[in-house]
Amino acid sequence: MANLISVAKLAGVSRATAARAFSSPENLRPETHRRVMEAARALGFRPNKVAQQLRTRATLMLGVMVPSLDNPVFAEQLQAMEEAARAAGYSLIVTTSGYDPGREEAIVEEMLRQRVDGLALTVAEADHSAVLVKLRRESTPCLLVHNPPVAPCFPSVGVDNRAAMADATRYLIARGHRRIGMIGGPLLQSDRARLRxxxxxxxxxxxxxxxxxxxxxxxxxxxALSRLEPALGGAEGLTAVLCTNDLLAISLIGELRRSGRSVPGDLSVMGFDGIELGRHLYPSLSTVVQPRAEFGRVAVDTLLALIRGATPQPLPLPHVLREGESAGALPASRQAPEPYDP
Amino acid sequence: MANLISVAKLAGVSRATAARAFSSPENLRPETHRRVMEAARALGFRPNKVAQQLRTRATLMLGVMVPSLDNPVFAEQLQAMEEAARAAGYSLIVTTSGYDPGREEAIVEEMLRQRVDGLALTVAEADHSAVLVKLRRESTPCLLVHNPPVAPCFPSVGVDNRAAMADATRYLIARGHRRIGMIGGPLLQSDRARLRxxxxxxxxxxxxxxxxxxxxxxxxxxxALSRLEPALGGAEGLTAVLCTNDLLAISLIGELRRSGRSVPGDLSVMGFDGIELGRHLYPSLSTVVQPRAEFGRVAVDTLLALIRGATPQPLPLPHVLREGESAGALPASRQAPEPYDP
DNA sequence: TGACGCCATGAGATCGATCTCATGGCGTTC
DNA sequence: GAACGCCATGAGATCGATCTCATGGCGTCA
Known part of the structure; x- marks a missing residue:
């Protein structure tokens, strides 16, 4: 493939001049510039970014690691990040960790070798993460996404999980629910779930x-509905359930209805994340929306700021409670027998 | 950051020897190998892939372009591709085109400059794609994913969209449906939708x-339910609808139920793609499953074969019809008035 | 007309690895 | 003990750009 040397040769100039035709055409004689560009076109020249990266010591690549792309919340965030990165001239190397600390380490090591300019990570466990301990010693800028901010080490982009779930809980309480439960995925894998x-x-x-x-x-x-059944039965059973994410909520609603129960009649269900799909379901999902598009934009902007040497302290992003049809007021028939106590 | 020169210096060997300690330790004296590795550890040496890429003219990177990550079918495919690529020692540069031909071109140009070893593209319109015309002149191996195979130019990985949708249609017909419609996204953006x-x-x-x-x-x-309403009304209205993808089907079911209709009672609905979520909904989604995990694996394997210089001709992947609850037998009350005609 | 300075261009070093080929040491064989 | 060959190692070129600094030409001004 044609390189700058062959272009320079064909145009009858030095490599330096040929390079300048691309990087700073304004200080070439117009005629020279034209000759170089013509030679480049004739040869089908395409600048080699690898060589540029080596020489300039900047790859214009960001490393992104998410637990999984099967959960739309990560996919949608990634979509937003990709657009923001592209707009800023950066590319994304994308990896999935499957919540596996071993894979997390291997991925990060790989990306450091690739000399990415920055890392945007969603780790399983921010506070006991081997990978973060290692990164603290490295100079590559690193941003956490979704993970709660850990110590003063890494800036973090995400909603205030604790406050958000408290809001959701209050929402249910305000609608008369008293026996409210919460379900989640494997706890050990998600600091977010714990905060929620x-x-x-x-x-x-x-x-x-x-x-x-x-x-x-x-x-x-x-x-797995069986794990919830015990908490549902009888007059003392739960009347509302909060889920640590939308997929669980959606799956729960499906299982409940399949087992003959109605939502929200027999049980109110709230999700968390606000994936797009939730709006279109019936019943539509009541959930706490994390602003995904903004997420991606803010994550990339913050990471770029870090790369430029700034020390941004991003604020928690605002969450929004989206009222759907899956959570409703407590039916009169299920009013608790307990005495009223304001 | 430490480089091979400093490692070599500390270990008291030449660069060549230091390099050999990593690439072919078996032909170093064990003592020499140990000294180099120790020096590397002491300095926190981390091989620079950019330099390796420049020298070896292989990046071990694959460029992936999908229309959008908001559709789980692409996200799930990407997840599988990432795992397969990682297993083979490759990284993925991921981009989204938003079905925009202009963005497609810019993205591919960018990836060629990055000297990716291969491209896996899902383009909007395989047969009038400017980007493919351009790629035909380039030497970078290129694979289409989901797009129907175009001419003999690029191998393509995907199901046989036409046969798959025909199967789905026959499934409905076999269950007594006669007035069957089909809905899809913007036609101009998807050759798949047309084939279906x-x-x-x-x-x-x-x-x-x-x-x-x-x-x-x-x-x-x-x-947008309004666009479908005219086809639903009255005794002559549709009894079943096929959708070009699962998201549309899910959204349709939601809208129908919100408007007081039942699924499949008033209308049977079938999706296409088989995204994971569809199983968990109520009613669960009847759909044509594209084997996503296999998709990713086959796509990466085929692309790697292309890179090795082979000329694989991947077969269409097998699709599977997944029976859910959203499509059922035609209710007796809606039997067509037309005479029986075997 | 000579000195000065700017402007366009070129020569050469550099980023950090890999790879080929040369070389010196040492053991083997006749 | 001389010739041979293998083995471990080193020297230097190379991948394809960028960047600094040097240089020659030309216009300007006294």
Whole structure:
């Protein structure tokens, strides 16, 4: 493939001049510039970014790691990040960790070798993450996405998970629910899920209600109804359930209806994330929306700021409660027998 | 950052020897190897892939372009591709085109400059794609994903869209449906959608039924029920609808139920793609499953074969009809008044 | 007309690896 | 003990750009 040397030769100039035709045409004689460009076109010259990257020590590439692309929340975030990065002239190397710390380490090592200009990571466990310990010693700018900010080490982009879930909980309480549970994926894999559970607990306690332990599902994407059944039965059963993400909520609604229950009649269900699909379902999903498009934009902007040497302290992004049809007011028939106590 | 020169210096060997410690340790004296590795560790040496790429003229990077990550079918395929690529030692540069030919061109040009070893593209319109015309003149191996194979130029990985939709259509016909329609996103943006419509038409005609024109929705991800209403009304209204993708089907089901209709009671709905979520909904989605995991694996394997210089001719991947609850037998009450005609 | 300075261009080093080929040491064989 | 060959290592070129600094030409001004 044609390189600058052959272009320079054909145009009858030096490599330096040929290079200048692309990087700073304004200080070439117009005639010279024209000759070089013509030679480039004739040879089908295409600048080699690898050589540029080596020489300039900047790759204009960002490394992105998410747990999985099977969850639309990550896919939608990635979509936004890609657009923002492209607009700024950056490319994305995309990887999935499957919540596996070993894979996280291998991926990050690989990306550092690739000399990405910056990393945007969503790790399973920000506070015990081996990969973050390692990165603290490296000079490559690193941003956490979705993970709660850990120590003062890495800036983090995301909503305030605790406050967001507290809002969702209060929403249910305000609609008359008293026996509210929460389900989530494997706890060990997600610091977010834990924070969300804390928000739930806080809001419950603030209302004088008893928070329950998180009901753990084997996966992040699909409920096993059997694990929830015990909590549903009888007059003392739950009347509302919060889910740590939308996929669980959607799956839960499906399972409930398949088992003959109605939503929100028999159980109100709230999700978390606000994936696009949730709006279109019936019943449409009541959920806490993380602003995905803004997410991607802010993540990329913040990372680029880090790369430029700034020390941005991004604020938590605002979450929005989206009222759907899956969570409703407590039916009169299920009013708790407990005495009213303001 | 430490480079091979400094490692060599510290270990008291030449650069060549230091390099050999990593690439072919077996022909170094064990003692020498140990000294180099120790020096590398002491300096925190990390091989620079950019330099390797320049020298070896192989980047071990694949360029992936999909229309959008908002549609889980692409996200899930990407997930599978990423895993397959990683297993083979390759990284993925991921981009989204938004079905925009201009963006497609810019993206491909960018990736060629990056000297990716191969390209896996899902283009909007394979047969009038400017980007493919350009690529035909380039030497970078290129694979189409989802797009129907175009001429003998580029191998293509995907299901047989026409046959798959014909199967789905026959499935509905076998369950007694006669007035079957089809909806899709903007036709101009998807050669797949067109092929699927052809499959539908074929199957309808083969059964002596009248195929209808595709009812076009403004987006690929969401139905506008108003556009369908005219076809639904009255005794002569449709009893079943095929959708060009699952998102449309899901959205359609939601809208129908919101408007007081039942699925499949009032209308049977079939999707296409088989995204994971469809299983968990209620009613669960009847759909044509494209084997996503296999998709990614086959796409990467085929592309790697191309890179190695082979000329693979991948077969269409097998599709599977997944029976869900959203498509059922035609209710007796809606039997067509037309005479029985075997 | 000579000195000065700007402007366009070229020569050569550099980024950090890999790869080929040369070389010196040492063991083997007759 | 001389010739041979293998093995470990080193020297230098190379991939394809960028960047600094040197240089020659030309216009300007005194």
């Amino acid at each position: 559970h804390e928000g739930y607990r806080e809001a419950m306690e603030a209302a004088g209600l008893t928070p329950l332990a998180l009901i753990e599902m084997p996966r992040h994407t699909q409920v | 419509h052809e499959g539908y038409r074929e199957a309808m005609e083969a059964a002596g039924l009248t195929p209808l024109a595709l009812i076009e929705m403004p987006r690929h991800t969401q139905v």
